[in-house]
Amino acid sequence: MQPRSPARNAARRLPRDQRVAAILLTARAVLRERGSEQFLTAEVAERCGTSEATIYKYFPTKRDLLIQIAESWFDEFLAEDYPARASGSIRDRLYHAVWWSLSSIRREPALTRFVLMELRADPNYRSMRIYQQNREVVGRVMTVIEDGRDKGVLRADLSRKLVRDMIFGAIEHQTWAYLRGEGDFSVDESAEQITEVILRGISASAPSSGSLSDAVAMLEQVTASLKKQSAGES
Amino acid sequence: MQPRSPARNAARRLPRDQRVAAILLTARAVLRERGSEQFLTAEVAERCGTSEATIYKYFPTKRDLLIQIAESWFDEFLAEDYPARASGSIRDRLYHAVWWSLSSIRREPALTRFVLMELRADPNYRSMRIYQQNREVVGRVMTVIEDGRDKGVLRADLSRKLVRDMIFGAIEHQTWAYLRGEGDFSVDESAEQITEVILRGISASAPSSGSLSDAVAMLEQVTASLKKQSAGES
Amino acid sequence: MQPRSPARNAARRLPRDQRVAAILLTARAVLRERGSEQFLTAEVAERCGTSEATIYKYFPTKRDLLIQIAESWFDEFLAEDYPARASGSIRDRLYHAVWWSLSSIRREPALTRFVLMELRADPNYRSMRIYQQNREVVGRVMTVIEDGRDKGVLRADLSRKLVRDMIFGAIEHQTWAYLRGEGDFSVDESAEQITEVILRGISASAPSSGSLSDAVAMLEQVTASLKKQSAGES
Amino acid sequence: MQPRSPARNAARRLPRDQRVAAILLTARAVLRERGSEQFLTAEVAERCGTSEATIYKYFPTKRDLLIQIAESWFDEFLAEDYPARASGSIRDRLYHAVWWSLSSIRREPALTRFVLMELRADPNYRSMRIYQQNREVVGRVMTVIEDGRDKGVLRADLSRKLVRDMIFGAIEHQTWAYLRGEGDFSVDESAEQITEVILRGISASAPSSGSLSDAVAMLEQVTASLKKQSAGES
């Protein structure tokens, strides 16, 4: 009997795309705040100002919604400018790629965790779009490593997988800690240090000038003199 | 009226400790196989040959049970002989500590995952026994790092936290992949490579010939000659 | 702004009758394939290329739509030529009527099932058009029976209802089995056998004591006397 | 705080078997009154004085419950004394078997309908216990037919399947009509008439020689002569 205010109606009736976007946005927030396990369609509906039925009109399944949240987010930050430098020192390029991964992930730690810890376990993960998206992210870092190997600047005697696990293990470990509220961290600094450890390790022997080659050069000198010395003695 | 066989009774009526142990053991298997999300008290009861009510007699809450599972497991492997070498090269000691963490975790990836990804997020985590237990594990590795720093063998310009995150990030990343069934990995090799990267990084050693072994070979010669020399001088 | 192709428009905007017909046709297919329980208005709309709202424009209720599907189908096959033979032997006419029912029903077993098992249970069934239509179908068979009775060729000591139930019970039973995919059946043969059993039963021979044989005996006597009589007269 | 009356408690806590029986009984009533489609677990729970959860404790699925209702009912009446007479005339034995089927089915038309129209359509029907139970029922009738054939008392030129379909088609048709409230019927009479039609058909004559056409031919002759005669008399 009582006609609803047009304003209310205007808010209620949205074109498909906007509604989908609105749901996705709200759902992303819910996923961020609750995690996938406590993610309730009812809460999304309420916070979104719609009914659960409407959500199910656009997303066949709760899981599908979750996946699309992740995908849309990956879409977003994969679409951001990523000035993939093909030139510059390996160190610069690696730092840059690590920095970018770290900062992307840090922006949505909960979503990332969902993708990396739950979706990745899905039997169908490999056939999801998110799989390709994730490959893209990892690829940006690994391309640098690959290049370095090709140029002989990086060692090729360590398994790529291990190197990858160390870099992303570190990135994720940092992020989860942040997610757990164990304190913030500086993306710059973290990327810097990860790069450093990956490239140079933490041994103190690294000589002032920089690379290992210096040390080797010294060693060669020492060895040579010792040889001479011992030759003269005999 | 019909007396049950004593054997049956014996199995049914257990002293508190044995019952608790039995439940814990079964529950651990369930947690391992199902993960904490699919962990059902009903399944534990059934596989354990008791009733859910009995479980609730000893464990006030499903969560408490889960926590105790984790704690009892940590107890177990923390109790194992860990020949914490205070001597030996930093490399050896670090390798040893990493190897030990990796192999412990790999033995029960699902339990570890539960501890590291779920319990760690609990607001009360810091006041749980498992927190101390986990610190102990991490400590075994970090002690080596600390020592190295003290002796000036390791760089002190990188944040301890970062180093810790890289080591355990790598360890966990490896383990999760294994847990997801993405293929097994060699604990030895993995520990070796993690140690290597952490200590030396992945920059090419730049010795003309190439591999690090060359440098090592040279070093050995030098060392040997020097020993002879000093022996001769005395 | 962008004008749609006229063809598209033509397809979209249909005169009432055509739209109704289109919906009815599609809906019939859906009813056939899914059964009334799995009959979804959404599927009809989609397969029909319209919206559910349009369907509700023409059919106040899902049930109304279902009813009209049934009615339109009955209309169709009741409109087919049915050469109701008023002459010929009762056997021929009965066979013919049974054959016709059987083949009509077999053409749309799912629709028939809906009518006979679900609509028939509706409290308002008797006031539906489909009720009259169904009576027509049954009537075509029962007319033959009635005729046979009138002519004294068929026994009148068995309840009409029972005879009707046997004939249509057999027809429907055959059809449901077919609908369940329990194998096809020959309409010809089935009609033949139903006719046979209805008319003659399955006894191998008319027993002496039985009533029929008495009648036959009498008939033979009568015939004989008449023959004599007529022979004597000529 | 307020202790519940023991009476209430006594009613609430039942041994497993009794609870299962109670649920089954209530559920049977609900199935009878509502049909399987409107069968709500909630209604069963309420009328049974328990919760839905309790029902699901004993019956894994709504469908399982439905199936068990049917099975337990079949069990019941298959357990009743069925004096399967191996002697006596075929007519007596057939009448007896038909009568028994008819009266069993008539006692629970809704349940029967569920079994015969819905379960029978289930892909797994053949592997259900109810399938065997139903075979038993049908078998009791078909055994008589088979016997009659063996003894040469019944024709063997008609397909068994057809005969079966006619008998049970008739039985079911009668029963559905009754279920729809189209009026009661006398089991005795119905069984009598079904037996009669099946055995002897509805033709008014069955001449010793064989086919009905002979009798018809004679009748036509008689009729013709009489017509002539009456014409000649006028």
Place this chain on the structure above:
DNA sequence: CATGAATGAGGATTCATTCAT
């Protein structure tokens, strides 16, 4: 005439937890 958008009212199933015996 046509429909995109929206939803109310379910409805089956799950599971940790309680408690009388």
Place this chain on the structure above:
DNA sequence: CATGAATGAATCCTCATTCAT
């Protein structure tokens, strides 16, 4: 000590139907 019985409170998902445009 042990447990059989019971359930409250969710939670995902469905679908016929309405209505503003």
